[in-house]
Amino acid sequence: MGEERPSGRRGRTLRDPVPRAARADDQVDIDSVLRAHRAGYPKPKMGPVRRAYDAAELAHRGQVRKSGEPYIIHPLAVTLILAELGMDTATLQAALLHDTVEDTSYTLPELRADFGDEIAVLVDGVTKLDGSKWGERAEAETFRKMVLAAAADLRVLLIKLADRLHNLRTLGFQPPHKQQRIARQSQELLIPFAERLGMYELKREMDDLCFSVLQPDAHDAIKSALDAREAGGRALLQPAVRRLRDALKDQRVAGEVMLYRRHLWAVHLDVGDRLDTLQPADLFRLLVLVDGEDRDCYIALGAVHACMNPVPGRLKDFISLPRFNLYRALHTRVIADGRKVMDVIIRTRRMHRTAERGLAAHIHEMARGPGADVAGRIDLEWLRRLLAWQNDATSADFLESLRGDLRPDGIAAFTTEGEVIPLPPGATSIDFAYALGPEIGDHAIGALINGRLVPLHARVDDGAVVHILTAETASPSADGLVAATTPTARLLIRRHLAAQRADDAADKGRRLVAEAVAAEGLELLDLECQGVSGSVAERLGHRELDDLYAAVAAGVVDLDTLVKSLVTENSRSSGSEEDT
Structure with missing residues (x-):
């Protein structure tokens, strides 16, 4: 392609x-x-x-x-x-x-x-x-x-x-x-x-290539700044690397400690054009690759916090709660020598392969296994949900929703069963409901966020556990459209409201037609059952009777003209039956 x-x-x-x-x-x-x-x-x-x-x-x-x-x-x-x-x-x-x-x-x-x-x-x-x-x-x-x-x-x-x-x-x-x-x-x-x-291995290179095309001046400036500071930054951070290596050795954790340079786009998102504020920790992450199992990562985390001061509230455990894209690691922020703030990432080597190559790493393992079905589906829940309703979306709606669903700056919320639901920042309970599927969103009446009862417009924070309350008789409303922030939720609510308006218009139009034909001594239900109404609707270019009635309510089809057509068609139909 x-x-x-x-x-x-x-x-x-x-x-x-x-x-x-x-x-x-x-x-x-x-x-x-x-x-x-x-x-x-x-x-x-x-x-x-x-x-x-x-x-x-x-x-x-x-x-x-x-x-x-x-x-x-x-x-x-x-x-x-x-x-x-x-x-x-x-x-x-x-x-x-x-x-x-x-x-x-x-x-x-x-x-x-x-x-x-x-x-x-x-x-x-x-x-x-x-x-x-x-x-x-x-x-x-x-x-x-x-x-x-x-x-x-x-x-x-x-x-x-x-x-x-x-x-x-x-x-x-x-x-x-x-x-x-x-x-x-x-x-x-x-x-x-x-x-x-x-x-992420592909993502980083694609990020920087797009950056160089869309913002060439900013790209060149930040590349020059990073190249100029790389050697000095590594030298300044080496004492922290050595200290951590010694701490791991004291805890008998086998592994490797290294600095890896961040890619240009990531640094640009952090510092923008404030290149004079660049610090060594902006250029590098401290990466700990553990030769062991998951539990050894937690031992390594203890070693990190023992030799460097952890920043409160900055620990993220993606091992016990992996991200929705298969990523697993421990992230922490520490204060090292000279009050330098550093981000530390801890992974096993197997986690590292997956962190770099994601799905490709999983497929590689499957292909190397005996009798593995490589084409077998790895069930990524976000993709399943993306497909659940979009088959009949218009082209424009599909692209709008796809861009929204794939926004990279997202948060992760959880169902009560521990399933990860990716959402954009600022998402609400109604967005969460529709992320679970239209059958949940259409009947949502409220939510429990971390066990607390909240309305559908309540904001969902990163890491929140959400349970959606539903009722069979509930349906989307204009208030829900105001509360929704994701393209998917807004699109599905708009679609439901449009269908509801069409139903209301059809009901209104049918009542008008029924009253008008009653004045002519006819029953609309009889005309519908005999196929008279259907024949007239088809002749007027409407496949469904509801479409015809909605057109009457909107004034697109003249009521008097339609009634004359129904009376004429009924007389013709009755005459044919008598001849038979």
Whole structure:
């Protein structure tokens, strides 16, 4: 699903007979993909990956990127990103083939026949819809299609993220307006997806690449400032590193203590243009990687607090209560030498792999396991809820809600069963209710937050435990629309209120029609049962009687004219029955 469309002819199909020896560029860069794949698996399947490369190279033959390189370089680069993340053979095959259906004459049925259903589903999931057919709706409907495909197989999202990462890396070859559009779309939708999947390794690079396009001056300024301060900052923080290493040794905790530099966008969000205030602790986090189990992280935490003064209220335990994106770690803030405030993160090495690569790390473990079903769904609750109601949302509504649901600056609230519900800051009880699903939100009447009874407009704080109270007879109201802050909740309430208004209008219109036909000596119910009303409604362009009655209430359909039509149609129908 590359943003850059290849130039040149649309390539050959797999069925064109091209001798292997005639392919001068065959296997030039596929070896790096195979090496990366071999590094992640004890017995990797090289043959299927090479066969997918051969197919992709043949299909894209003659196409070039704006850089002038052969187009096959793009799917190879995307596949290398995924191979280095430890993705399985099927994902690498699909990544190599991911643009063939969209940009060449190779069709999805042909691909399915050559590579099977699993690969075809992955490729189809990231294939963009035809803009000439979908028009302005193409972007939203493409994302809807991708999200629906991800419901069956989350690897679709991983391929899309790798695809976008490579496009961002090569964005300099695009015209400025397209650079801006792609970078902005990435910030709004793709980067939040990366965070939701726990793939911080990709997220950080994508953050900085978008930053360089959307705010080039700020990007260059902060990069220069960080580069200039890095060596001095490391030197100033080394005493704290040594002290913590000694503290861990005293507690007999095996592990590694290191400084890692924060990425540019994260520092920019913290300090903005106040570069003169940059401190070493703004540049670095202190990372403790424990060689052990979960309990050893808590021992390490004790060692940290024993040798450095903890800042009250700044401890976050994502081990006992993991984040919704699979992330697990202990976070604490301490005051070290010279009153330097530092953030410390404590993880096991396994937690660290997941923290960096998220879903990809889990899929890698599944693929290495005996008899594992890699395509098996890892149930991410936020994605399930995203899909629960949005199938019938309009394109504009879908994108608005998707952006809202994926906002990165969120909080985490909990159900009474301990399930994590991600919400934006400032969210209310009604937002929480609709995050659980329309069937809860539509019937919500109140909430218990941390055991205290509150109204639906009450704010939900980070870490709160929320229980929604419902009643079968309750329904959304205009007050609920005022209380709601999330796009999803507001959209569903507006939809319900609009339907209610339509029902009210239909009832009003039906009463008007019933009174008018009664004056003509007729019963509206009889006309409806005999099909008279339905025939007239269809002739007037209304599929449903309720639509016709609502049009009468709105004055769109003239009541007197409609009654004459009903009387005439009834007479015609009665005459036909008598003839019979």
